[in-house]
Amino acid sequence: MTQALSLAGRTALVTGGARGIGKAIAETLAARGAKVAIADLRIDLAEETAKEVTNNFGVETISLEVDVADTASVKAMAKETIKAFGQVDILVNNAGITRDGLVMRMKEKDWDMVLDINLKGAFNCAQALSRPMMKARYGRIINITSVSGVVGQAGQANYSSSKAGLIGLTKALAKEFGSRNITVNAIAPGFIETVLTENLPEEIKEFSLKLTPLGKFGTPKDVANAVAFLAAEESSFITGVVLNVDGGMVM
Numbered sequence: 608m609t610q611a612l613s614l615a616g617r618t619a620l621v622t623g624g625a626r627g628i629g630k631a632i633a634e635t636l637a638a639r640g641a642k643v644a645i646a647d648l649r650i651d652l653a654e655e656t657a658k659e660v661t662n663n664f665g666v667e668t669i670s671l672e673v674d675v676a677d678t679a680s681v682k683a684m685a686k687e688t689i690k691a692f693g694q695v696d697i698l699v700n701n702a703g704i705t706r707d708g709l710v711m712r713m714k715e716k717d718w719d720m721v722l723d724i725n726l727k728g729a730f731n732c733a734q735a736l737s738r739p740m741m742k743a744r745y746g747r748i749i750n751i752t753s754v755s756g757v758v759g760q761a762g763q764a765n766y767s768s769s770k771a772g773l774i775g776l777t778k779a780l781a782k783e784f785g786s787r788n789i790t791v792n793a794i795a796p797g798f799i800e801t802v803l804t805e806n807l808p809e810e811i812k813e814f815s816l817k818l819t820p821l822g823k824f825g826t827p828k829d830v831a832n833a834v835a836f837l838a839a840e841e842s843s844f845i846t847g848v849v850l851n852v853d854g855g856m857v858m
């Protein structure tokens with residue numbers, strides 16, 4: 608009998624998989640038996656992470672340099688992954704950045720960059736990898752959005768917009784791909800301790816903690832466990848949902 612929530616025989620690609628939440632996702636999918644492609648702007652870190660994942664979990668991994676905002680770069684990434692693995696069953700659109708600031712002072716380049724990476728990046732990857740998924744009549748696309756995209760956050764007009772857009776993209780793709788047995792879901796993390804959040808001012812951290820009924824910050828592993836669930840065979844009747852992994856911050 609296969610183990611519950613096993614991903615043995617599956618292949619996954621995690622964007623922004625070199626560190627933080629993406630790395631935890633790569634590790635968790637590997638622990639359940641999936642081969643993992645780690646795609647990141649930082650190829651140095653991606654290579655290290657890929658080696659670590661293979662050593663720790665005994666699965667095949669590859670590392671790829673990609674800028675998800677760049678369509679040509681994403682096409683090359685998809686081609687290379689299919690060449691190495693033959694198929695990508697699970698796509699996790701995790702690469703994301705913040706460039707926070709009040710609207711009055713927000714630079715056009717900071718708006719564009721956040722939208723290009725967080726939203727267009729996910730579109731690029733879904734477009735490049737959905738064709739082979741359609742052919743295989745199997746796929747799991749999981750988009751890492753944020754509670755900031757669900758409720759909006761002052762000082763994050765660009766980030767909240769990109770993450771809200773990602774929720775719209777999730778639902779549109781879920782409808783478009785449903786008949787091909789491809790599910791598309793989003794995960795909205797609350798405050799997770801990573802490089803992205805470590806330099807936030809103390810008062811923002813305290814404020815976030817007060818808003819979290821479970822009274823603690825989340826870990827990358829908390830997000831990764833939810834990804835592994837949505838990536839599994841067992842969640843085959845779940846599509847178009849936004850799963851908050853936020854200690855109850857938004858409900």
Ligand SMILES: NC(=O)c1ccc[n+]([C@@H]2O[C@H](COP(=O)([O-])OP(=O)(O)OC[C@H]3O[C@@H](n4cnc5c(N)ncnc54)[C@H](O)[C@@H]3O)[C@@H](O)[C@H]2O)c1
Binds near residue numbers: 701703800
């Ligand atoms: N940390 C949190 O509290 C939190 C909360 C909600 C949502 N998220 C989301 O989770 C995801 C991961 O966040 P994290 O905290 O691990 O951040 P992180 O900065 O630690 O990791 C992001 C990774 O994405 C890569 N990346 C950045 N731009 C890229 C590009 N253009 N192409 C390819 N890779 C690129 C980075 O090199 C890095 O490895 C992001 O989408 C973020 O918005 C994080």
